[in-house]
Amino acid sequence: MILTFVGTAGSGKTTITHTFGKYLEKEGYTVGYVNLDTGVKKLPYKPNIDVRETVTVEEIMKEGYGPNGAIVESYDRLMPHIERYITKILELERGKDYVLIDTPGQIETFLFHEFGVRLMENLPAPLVVYLFSPEVLRKPHDYCFVRFFALMIDLRLGSTTVPALNKVDLVDNLERHKQYLEDMEYLTSRLKLDSSTQGLLAYKLCTFLPEVSPPVRILYLSAKTGEGFDDLETIAYEHYCTCGDLT
Template sequence: MILTFVGTAGSGKTTLTRAFGKYLEENDYRVSYVNLDTGVKKLPYRPDLDVRVEVTAWEIMEEGYGPNGAIVESYDRLLPRVSEYVSSIMELDGENNYVLLDTPGQMETFLFHDFGVRLMEGLPEPLTVYLFSPDILRKPADFCFARFFGLMIELRLGTTTVPAMSKVDTVENLEEYRRYLDDVEYLTARLRLEPSTQGLLAYRMCSTLPELAPPTRVLYISTQTGEGFDDLETLAYEHRCTCGDLT
């Protein structure tokens, strides 16, 4: 079972890879860890496969690149080896119950670069977890944005994608967040009251969500308290059994 954690820098991918991996190991699963981030300095887990063995963003910066250029260039250099990475991950998948893929710090490096897209195309039925932090949710339209971003990842990578709010231990009014994220009809009704052009677009987009995708569960995760780990495990299990239908 291959689980891919995708999300912006700071959404908690690496911390979750470590914490959820530990949780699985404590439940007697064999777990392997894959680091796909050429720009990470220190990892809190020991990767079984690590792209930094091949190339790091640092060594490219030493050639004179800026940080953004270096990150893109590092994946340009990894691209010719993408099928080797696919094979190695499939091998790890054969030997373990779970393979956890920790993706590049900046999400777009994975979504907009052929390395990420081809890697995911090559893997058999991975489940993608789209991790977003509650910080990005300030107004109703933002909830629509987060829900749609999960669909965008699914559209781009071609893998079943589950939206997961991270750091739930840091929010006081979790019930309000859940209401907006779980209940698309409620969110749509709320967006209808927004007078701005942005609100109107959000309303229209949200209204189409039910026809676009089956009602996807949203996960609520805290690496501090372990909240949501059992839900993620259940979802991963169901994904393996049903191959993608996570309604």
């Protein structure tokens, strides 16, 4: 089974790859680790496959590139090697119960660069876990934003995407977050109170969400305390073993 952690810089992809991997190993599974981040300096886990063997952002910056240009350039330079990386991941998957993929630091590198799109197209039904942090959820329309952003990832990568609120150990009102993320009737009733054009757009989008979104359960995770890891394990199992029904 291939699990891919996608999210913005700081959303906890690397930490959860590490701690969820340890959790699976404790459960008795064999786990392979893949690092796709050319910019990371240190990893808490030992990757079986690591794109930094081909190129790093740091060495490109030494050629005079700025950090943004160097990030893009590093994935341009990975492109001639993509078939090799796909083969390596497929080989790893055959030998392990789980393969955990830690994606580039900046989400756009994976969503917009051909490297991410091509790679995901060539893996067998990888499940994507879209990690977002509590700090992006400030207003009702932000909940609508993350729900649709998960659909955007699904649309772009063609992979079933599970939205996951990470860092729940930092949250004291988890039930409120859950209500906004899961109860679309409640969320739209709150959005209705916002008469701005932004509120109206959010209202329209969220009214439509139940029609367009594949049935999906939302995860609440903590890479720190291991909260929700059992749910993540269950959802991965269901994705691979019960034909993708993630309700």
